[in-house]
Amino acid sequence: MRSYKILFLLLPLLILPVNAYSSDKDSLRNERLFGGEPVRTAVKLNAAVVLGIVNPSVEFRAHENITVALEGLGVFYPKGVKGVFDGPAVAAMTFIEGRYYPKQAFRGFFAAPNIGFAVWDLSKGLHPSYWGTYSDMYQIGVNFMAGITIGYSFTLTKHWGIEISAGGGCQIGFYEGHYKPDGSLYVDWNGSTEWIPYKAAVNIVYKW
Numbered sequence: 001m002r003s004y005k006i007l008f009l010l011l012p013l014l015i016l017p018v019n020a021y022s023s024d025k026d027s028l029r030n031e032r033l034f035g036g037e038p039v040r041t042a043v044k045l046n047a048a049v050v051l052g053i054v055n056p057s058v059e060f061r062a063h064e065n066i067t068v069a070l071e072g073l074g075v076f077y078p079k080g081v082k083g084v085f086d087g088p089a090v091a092a093m094t095f096i097e098g099r100y101y102p103k104q105a106f107r108g109f110f111a112a113p114n115i116g117f118a119v120w121d122l123s124k125g126l127h128p129s130y131w132g133t134y135s136d137m138y139q140i141g142v143n144f145m146a147g148i149t150i151g152y153s154f155t156l157t158k159h160w161g162i163e164i165s166a167g168g169g170c171q172i173g174f175y176e177g178h179y180k181p182d183g184s185l186y187v188d189w190n191g192s193t194e195w196i197p198y199k200a201a202v203n204i205v206y207k208w
Contacts, residue, residue, distance in 0.1 A: 039106050042207035044163065052076060055201060061105045062098075069112065071095040073199070078121075087138045087180055091120035095199065097149055097167075106161070106207055109152050114167055116145040116198070129196050137186060141175025145198055153205070161205040168197035 039061065046055035057071035077089040097114035101107060119142050125134035147169015154162045171194055177187040 039207045042106055042161075042205050044201075044203040044205045046073075047202045047204065055203075057201075057203070059099070059106070063105070065101050065103075065105055067099045067101070067105050069095075069097050069099055071097070071199075075122075085123070085126060087123040087126075089122045089126060091118060091122060093118040093199075095145075095167075099149075101153070106153055107155055110150070110165075112149040112151075112167075114145075114147060114149050114169075114199075118143050118145070127196065129194065136180050137177055138180060139175040139177050141173055143171050143173035143175075145169060145171045147198070149199065151201075159207055161207065163201070163203040163205050165199075165201050165203070166197065167199040168195070170195055171198060 041061070042059045044057045044059070046053065048055060052075070054074040054076075055071070057069055059067050059069040062068050071094065073091070073093040073095075075089055075091045080086045080089060093116055095114050095116035097112040099105075099110045099112040101110045103109070121138070121140045123134045123138040124130045125132065125137075147167055149165050149167030151163060151165025156162065172191070173193075174189060174191050176185060176189050178184065179186050
């Protein structure tokens with residue numbers, strides 16, 4: 001009879017690890033157990049802002065392992081950078097992507113299909129794929145992008161984190177070409193399609 005009483009007293013201790021394991025598999029429940037309400041939104045700013053490249057983004061939880069991210073990017077060097085390049089580098093880009101986190105939304109590795117649009121006034125020679133070319137030319141145009149972003153989100157505290165990512169894919173561009181420095185036209189509206197890397201970031205993240 002005494003053995004049954006001991007088993008009855010120990011039963012909660014036997015059930016607790018099972019409950020902990022189950023809650024660990026349910027990440028939304030796990031967050032409530034260990035940090036209050038689950039993270040729903042994150043805002044980010046690329047560390048490249050110190051170089052004058054503005055790249056804000058916002059990310060929303062859509063599912064336990066899925067988020068939707070909206071991103072903008074602005075580069076404003078109409079006269080180039082002395083000692084680095086002497087042509088214009090002005091661009092505005094926007095992206096939308098759906099992110100899948102195998103572990104949990106906003107945590108760890110993620111992969112994300114993305115689509116983007118950009119308008120720009122710059123030299124194609126600034127891109128790694130064309131580095132060292134177009135030294136006396138620049139282009140004005142638009143392009144459409146579709147590809148994949150991969151990255152990793154590091155959690156520092158309940159609200160703060162760091163994220164690294166890079167993305168690329170296929171881009172279709174339409175542009176006209178000009179000679180430096182007088183701006184005379186060397187080619188009217190032209191088009192090109194390439195498989196290229198087109199985005200990368202080291203983000204400071206605030207989430208709630």
